Amino acid sequence: MKKETFALIDCNNFYAACERVFNPELICKPIGILSNNDGIIVALSNELKQLGIYRGTPGFKIKDQIKKYDIKMFSSNYTLYGDMSARVMKTLSQFTPDIEIYSIDEAFLSLSGFEYLNFKDYGRKIKDTVWKWTGLPVSIGIGPTKTLAKVANRFAKKHKYTGGVFDISGHPDTEKILEWIDVEHIWGVGRQYAKMLRRNGIENALQLSRTPDKWVQKKMTIVGLRTAKELRGISCIDLETDIDPKKEIVCSKSFGTPVTELQHLKEATASYCVRAVEKLREEHQVASQIMVFLTTNRFKNDPQYANYANSRLSVPSAYTPDFLKAAHNVLKRIYRSGYNYKKVGVMICDIIHQSKAPLDIFEPTYLDDHRKVIMDCMDEINGKMGSNKLTYAAVGTEQPWQMKREILTPGYTTNWHHIPVVHAR
Ligand SMILES: [Mg+2]
Structure with missing residues (x-):
C-alpha cells in the first residue's frame, strides 16, 4: 500500500x-x-x-x-x-x-x-x-x-x-483522539447519517472505524465505507486538483427592500448579467444560453409569484450586450406587475471554451470578432481602474434595489481608493 x-x-x-x-x-x-x-x-x-x-x-x-x-x-x-x-x-x-x-x-x-x-x-x-x-x-x-x-x-x-x-x-494517542471526535464532526458524515449512527450506538470516530465493512456499506453506501476506512488510515479519497471548468454561472442576490417596478428589475438583471459574463470571460469561455429567474418572498404574507425562462443566442458569445438583450427579453416575458419581488437572477449555461466554439457560416465566432476586442478593452480598463468603472447604462445609476450592506468595511486589497493609510508619529 x-x-x-x-x-x-x-x-x-x-x-x-x-x-x-x-x-x-x-x-x-x-x-x-x-x-x-x-x-x-x-x-x-x-x-x-x-x-x-x-x-x-x-x-x-x-x-x-x-x-x-x-x-x-x-x-x-x-x-x-x-x-x-x-x-x-x-x-x-x-x-x-x-x-x-x-x-x-x-x-x-x-x-x-x-x-x-x-x-x-x-x-x-x-x-x-x-x-x-x-x-x-x-x-x-x-x-x-x-x-x-x-x-x-x-x-x-x-x-x-x-x-x-x-x-x-x-x-500513540490516535485511538483516544478518534474517540474524542463525535460522529457529527467526522468529515463526510452528514446530519442524517450521524443520527442513524447514534441510533445504532455509534457515537464517535473510533467506533465507526471499528464497525464491520459490510454493515457500514449497507447503511451508508460505498461513500460511508470509504470514510470508515480512511479513519483506519487507509487512503481512499484522492486529492482533487483539476478543477472542472464551470458548467454554469449564476449571479443573483436578494434585494435590500422589495422591488415592484420592471425598470428596477431590469437594472438588477443587467447588473448580474454583466458580472456573470465577466466571469465567463475570466475563464476564457463562451456560452449560448441565458436563463432569468425572479421570485417574491415566500416568507411574507404577500401574493406569491416565481418564474423563469431561457433565451438562446444564435452563436456562443462572451459579449455582454448579446446577453443583456437576451436577458431583458426574457425578463419582459416573465414579469408580472403587482408583486413585491425579493430576488432576481441570471444563469448562464451551455458554456464551452472559446477555442471550441462551433463555426457559423453567417456570423464570425466571438474569438475572431470585434466584439472580443471591445470586451478585452473593457476588462482591461476595469481591471486597472476598479470594477464597473466602465459599465452599461442598462445597470442604472441610482440602483435603489441594491443589497443592504450598511456596515461594510472598505475593499482594502481590491480598490485603490480604499488602501489603508498608516500614520507614524
Ligand atoms: Mg475556517
Whole structure:
C-alpha cells in the first residue's frame, strides 16, 4: 500500500480574521459578520462565540448585547474575503505542487514524497508563512488520509498546546483522539447519517472505524465505507486538483427592500448579467444560453409569484450586450406587475471554451470578432481602474434595489481608493 500524507489547512474564523487584518482595534474583540442584506450572523470570532451567540442569530436580536459587550458587527465583504482567500491559496501553493482548494478558507495539500521532512516542522513553517504574508491565522492537521487530516485539524484547533499544528500519523494517542471526535464532526458524515449512527450506538470516530465493512456499506453506501476506512488510515479519497471548468454561472442576490417596478428589475438583471459574463470571460469561455429567474418572498404574507425562462443566442458569445438583450427579453416575458419581488437572477449555461466554439457560416465566432476586442478593452480598463468603472447604462445609476450592506468595511486589497493609510508619529 502506498503511503500518503495529507495536510488540511483551515483559516481560523476566516471572515472575522480578514476584518482584523486591516483594523487592529478589532484584535481580541467579539466580531460578528452578517449575511446578505445584514440579516443573520454568518460568521463569528471566538470572543463572540464565548458570549453564547451562535451562527444564524438575527443581528437585530442581540442589540442589547452589542452595546453591553462592545460587539463589532459588519456586513459581509465578499470582495475582501475572496481576495484574501486567493492570497492564502497562492501562499500555500509555494509548499507543494499538489493542492486542492476545498472552500474559501480551506485547502488540502498532498505531502506525499516529502517524507524526508519532519511534517510538524513543515506544517509550522506553512503556518508562519501564511501569517507573515497575509496576516491570517491558520490551523494545520496532518495525517495519512484526508479524513484523518481533518480530524488532526480539529484537534489542533481545540488544543492550544499544539500551537495550531498537529500530525496524527502514527501518533500513540490516535485511538483516544478518534474517540474524542463525535460522529457529527467526522468529515463526510452528514446530519442524517450521524443520527442513524447514534441510533445504532455509534457515537464517535473510533467506533465507526471499528464497525464491520459490510454493515457500514449497507447503511451508508460505498461513500460511508470509504470514510470508515480512511479513519483506519487507509487512503481512499484522492486529492482533487483539476478543477472542472464551470458548467454554469449564476449571479443573483436578494434585494435590500422589495422591488415592484420592471425598470428596477431590469437594472438588477443587467447588473448580474454583466458580472456573470465577466466571469465567463475570466475563464476564457463562451456560452449560448441565458436563463432569468425572479421570485417574491415566500416568507411574507404577500401574493406569491416565481418564474423563469431561457433565451438562446444564435452563436456562443462572451459579449455582454448579446446577453443583456437576451436577458431583458426574457425578463419582459416573465414579469408580472403587482408583486413585491425579493430576488432576481441570471444563469448562464451551455458554456464551452472559446477555442471550441462551433463555426457559423453567417456570423464570425466571438474569438475572431470585434466584439472580443471591445470586451478585452473593457476588462482591461476595469481591471486597472476598479470594477464597473466602465459599465452599461442598462445597470442604472441610482440602483435603489441594491443589497443592504450598511456596515461594510472598505475593499482594502481590491480598490485603490480604499488602501489603508498608516500614520507614524
Ligand atoms: Mg475556517
